[in-house]
Amino acid sequence: MVKVGIAACGTIPFSKDDQKIESSLLKSTKNLFENNSKIDKNDIDAVLVSTNNNSKYLSPILSEMAGIQPKIAHSIESLCNSGTNSIVSAYSYIASGLAEMVLISGAERYDSPGQILQWDDSRGEFKHPIFWASLFTKSYKREFSISDERLAIVSVKNHKQAKENPNAFSNNTYSVQDVMNSKRLTDDLKLLDCSQPCTGSASIILTTEKMTKKISDTPVWISGIGQQTTSAGFTKNNSFTSMESTQLASQKALKMSDHTTKDIDVAEIHDAFSVCEPMALESMGFSDPGKGMNLVDELHETNNYKINPRGGLIGSGHPLGATGISQTIEITQQLQSNANRRQVDDARIGLIHNMSAAATSSTVLVLEK
Amino acid sequence: MNFESELSNGKFMIPQCNVCTKIVWPPAEFCNDCFGSVSLKNGDFEGKIIEFSKKDEYYFCIVEFENTIKIISKMSELPKIGQLVKISKCGILDGNYFFYVN
Numbered sequence: 001m002v003k004v005g006i007a008a009c010g011t012i013p014f015s016k017d018d019q020k021i022e023s024s025l026l027k028s029t030k031n032l033f034e035n036n037s038k039i040d041k042n043d044i045d046a047v048l049v050s051t052n053n054n055s056k057y058l059s060p061i062l063s064e065m066a067g068i069q070p071k072i073a074h075s076i077e078s079l080c081n082s083g084t085n086s087i088v089s090a091y092s093y094i095a096s097g098l099a100e101m102v103l104i105s106g107a108e109r110y111d112s113p114g115q116i117l118q119w120d121d122s123r124g125e126f127k128h129p130i131f132w133a134s135l136f137t138k139s140y141k142r143e144f145s146i147s148d149e150r151l152a153i154v155s156v157k158n159h160k161q162a163k164e165n166p167n168a169f170s171n172n173t174y175s176v177q178d179v180m181n182s183k184r185l186t187d188d189l190k191l192l193d194c195s196q197p198c199t200g201s202a203s204i205i206l207t208t209e210k211m212t213k214k215i216s217d218t219p220v221w222i223s224g225i226g227q228q229t230t231s232a233g234f235t236k237n238n239s240f241t242s243m244e245s246t247q248l249a250s251q252k253a254l255k256m257s258d259h260t261t262k263d264i265d266v267a268e269i270h271d272a273f274s275v276c277e278p279m280a281l282e283s284m285g286f287s288d289p290g291k292g293m294n295l296v297d298e299l300h301e302t303n304n305y306k307i308n309p310r311g312g313l314i315g316s317g318h319p320l321g322a323t324g325i326s327q328t329i330e331i332t333q334q335l336q337s338n339a340n341r342r343q344v345d346d347a348r349i350g351l352i353h354n355m356s357a358a359a360t361s362s363t364v365l366v367l368e369k
Numbered sequence: 370m371n372f373e374s375e376l377s378n379g380k381f382m383i384p385q386c387n388v389c390t391k392i393v394w395p396p397a398e399f400c401n402d403c404f405g406s407v408s409l410k411n412g413d414f415e416g417k418i419i420e421f422s423k424k425d426e427y428y429f430c431i432v433e434f435e436n437t438i439k440i441i442s443k444m445s446e447l448p449k450i451g452q453l454v455k456i457s458k459c460g461i462l463d464g465n466y467f468f469y470v471n
Contacts, residue, residue, distance in 0.1 A: 121466045122395055124441045126429050131441065134422040135431060142450075187423040233395060235431060235439035240420055 002095045005212025006220045006367070007205045008036035009329040014169040014200035014317035016110050021053040024107040025062045028201035028322075032103075038215045039205060046072035046099040050086035050106035051321035052079060052114025062105055072099055079114050079356040080272065082106065083202070083324020084363035088225055090206045100208050106326075107201035108319035115197055115320070117357050122235040130194065132234045132358040133273035134186040139240035140275050141188070144290035148188075152179035153293070154274040155192045155314050157300040162311020164341040167326075169198045169317025193274040195312070200319030202326040218336040224257030224366030226250055234358040243283040243359035250284040250353070250364045257366035259349060261285040264366075266305075266334045266344040267351040268327035271312040280353055281307070284364070309334060309342040324354035328365065335369040370409060372396035377461045381468070382409035383435060392437045416442075416470060418452040430454075432470055442468035
């Protein structure tokens with residue numbers, strides 16, 4: 001099996017800034033080059049842009065602005081997991097020999113059109129993600145006798161962890177009562193249970209084993225990839241208390257990496273809403289069904305940052321096209337022992353879970369040093 | 370006659386494959402199993418409440434029809450899981466489907 005490594009990372013702080021998508025892409029790319037002086041632009045033979053933005057031809061535009069003339073240049077859109085889907089595409093280009101070094105840059109604006117899937121008419125007039133999240137939450141609470149107060153701990157924990165992430169959208173800590181008292185969006189969802197749309201960008205370079213070792217003193221390898229799409233429409237989900245696509249994607253990724261969930265030292269989980277964290281943890285085997293909040297409680301009480309060290313989507317913000325790349329950068333930094341106050345002890349193997357549209361599709365990556 | 374033109378006139382019909390007779394949902398020109406042509410089935414369909422939550426004065430519910438079709442519908446009274454309901458009003462407004470059940 002060809003080894004594909006992560007050789008360089010760059011990002012910008014997530015914010016509500018009203019900046020052009022092209023500007024965000026360029027800034028995180030610039031940050032990547034500033035962080036890694038050994039990268040030679042001439043070695044980049046593919047540039048992939050991950051975004052839901054409606055602007056066209058963004059990869060050639062970024063390439064021109066960054067002074068790169070790649071062989072391969074195109075955008076990738078898949079709603080919220082565009083970022084990891086782009087990483088999988090980059091991996092495939094390298095593994096197939098079509099490219100040796102790929103720059104992947106993801107970006108989104110706070111007003112992204114990717115926040116609502118207009119096609120999904122089965123949702124009737126309830127197309128905003130807060131509605132599927134409310135129905136997941138109601139179902140999960142009923143099935144496993146979990147209270148709103150217990151689910152609020154996800155938000156409390158992830159905001160606490162985001163406080164240690166200088167690029168996070170949130171810089172505030174909250175109590176369970178703060179979450180409970182935040183704006184009631186529906187009977188089952190409060191504002192602080194939700195990740196926030198924001199402006200952000202993150203960039204990463206994937207390359208061959210030889211080039212990775214040449215560029216990076218602390219190489220990190222992609223050892224497992226799993227993807228699964230079960231449908232596009234929310235109501236096609238067979239279960240509203242678990243995530244089938246996540247379960248199947250994680251099984252594939254772990255099998256490819258020859259690991260089990262027990263081997264994972266640190267993970268970024270797609271907590272678009274509070275309930276998503278325990279559901280994803282259970283679907284991937286970190287916890288038994290209905291017991292995900294026990295793990296969340298324990299990690300929070302012991303200040304263990306194993307799950308969502310950068311603050312997850314709830315704490316970091318959710319610029320759709322950048323999210324999966326930002327998650328991957330976090331796990332890379334964790335494995336490089338470079339995560340500062342968010343560092344998880346002796347992190348050797350990490351996992352990224354990134355999903356779209358009410359878990360109708362999921363991508364799971366396993367990284368190791 | 371297609372699903373959307375009927376729905377915009379307030380009529381909920383069920384798309385069914387002319388070849389394999391499977392229900393085709395979401396509505397499409399061709400069956401997602403055998404690519405057969407699709408026609409619309411008329412009826413006074415009964416659905417079952419699968420899940421619900423509430424925003425402001427309205428409940429929004431996942432309602433399942435014919436053990437296949439699931440849609441999100443509005444309801445004014447407190448729903449019960451497993452409750453049988455019928456569509457009382459439906460249509461297309463500002464490009465979005467809408468369904469009321471009771």
